[in-house]
Amino acid sequence: MNYTVTELTEHIRQMFQENYWLQDVTVRGEISNLKRAASGHWYFTLKDEQAQLRAAMWRSSVNLQNYIPENGAMVEAHGYIDLYAARGEYQLIADRIRPLGIGDLYAEFERLKAKLAAEGLFDQARKRPIPYFPVRIGVVTSPDAAAFRDVQNVLRRRFPLAELILSPCAVQGDAAPAQIVAALERLSRFVGVDVVLLVRGGGSIEDLWAFNDESVARAVADCRIPVITGVGHETDFTMVDFVADMRAPTPSAAAEQATPNIDDLAVAISNMRDSITLATQSRIESLRSELESAQRGLRHLSPVRTIATLRQRIDDWNARLEREQHARIRTLRERLASRTAALHAASPQAILARGYSIVTFTDSGERVKSAAEAHAGDGITVRLHDGDLKARVEDWETHEQYRRTLF
């Protein structure tokens, strides 16, 4: 960034103005360098052991001031922080200054606190949860108070979905406690709000005193709706803070604690949108993979497959059967051929064909089985493969004799 001094100073000044806390602050310290100018304004410094703060009080506030401080006085000043551009100094613009010395009030506060604590009004178990989405938010404060404006600003920025219902009341002075009680009562009686903000901006301890009132504390404890308090500043504790369901340090903080942030919601919705898409995609993916694995399983179990297997097996068997049959037939055929051949070889006709002959007695037709059976003069028939010879035995001799003559 590149600024002129004026621009940068103006920027810093805006930072002060945008800070809720610094616009409504109460500060304790010792008065020094007090100047009461002719214009009616007061200029002074507030200091403690370690720090100093420049301060001014304009004539309009000075005129309302009963207490006139002196250098060295311990005071509590209320106002806002601003930047004095001409000197480049930040300063407190005070609208109230009062002397410290409040021992009496403090003692009273402690007595009531002990009493309510003893009744159990501060118990954690009594505290109700604050709804996450408060549709209607009740606010108990003064319509003119900066606190009401702060709450509206925060809600506009943070959770404009809500409806804000003001239950107006005085927030300081003698009438304030009764009005605060009545305002709380109206909210819980007439409208269904989801949460109540009981708020007031910073001020002196006397200014905040209505919030230490016993009847107010009891009204908060008895309220049917969860109550968030935001009274005074960070360091201010009033009785209602102890009995409330939740205590916020300031009015703005009370509005913040009552509501979700719209930017967070937008992000959450966008994230949920992504989650929905992702979850659906992954569901579809897993269904797809289930389907694919089922299809694989089905292919395994399919009868088509079984039938094909069986068919193949049958084909195998058929082929084997055929091969075996062929082999057997061939064997049988070969055996038949050899038998036929043997048979053929053994037939009388075949024997005759090879040159052998059968001799029978012509008369009886008996086979001549031995040479000794025949006698000279016997008629014999010699059967050859192609015809018979009629002959007559002339002589015979045994092989023994024959051999002898032959060799």
Add this chain to the structure above:
Amino acid sequence: MSNIDALSFEAAYAELEKIIDQLESGDLTLEESVTLFERGRKLSDHCQALLDKAELRVSQITESGDVQPLG
């Protein structure tokens, strides 16, 4: 299922959260998943639209208990 346009932000938001739980539990049929997906998208559009057009309403309760718009 109710008409989405009539739903308040809170109701739509709560239903969105429920739909995500259901979708992420992972034991839905395809048709259930897709139906929930579509409804979830519409719900998130609806929520976003409500956020976009939201404008804080401010009113005041009178002593008699009447609620009147303020400012």
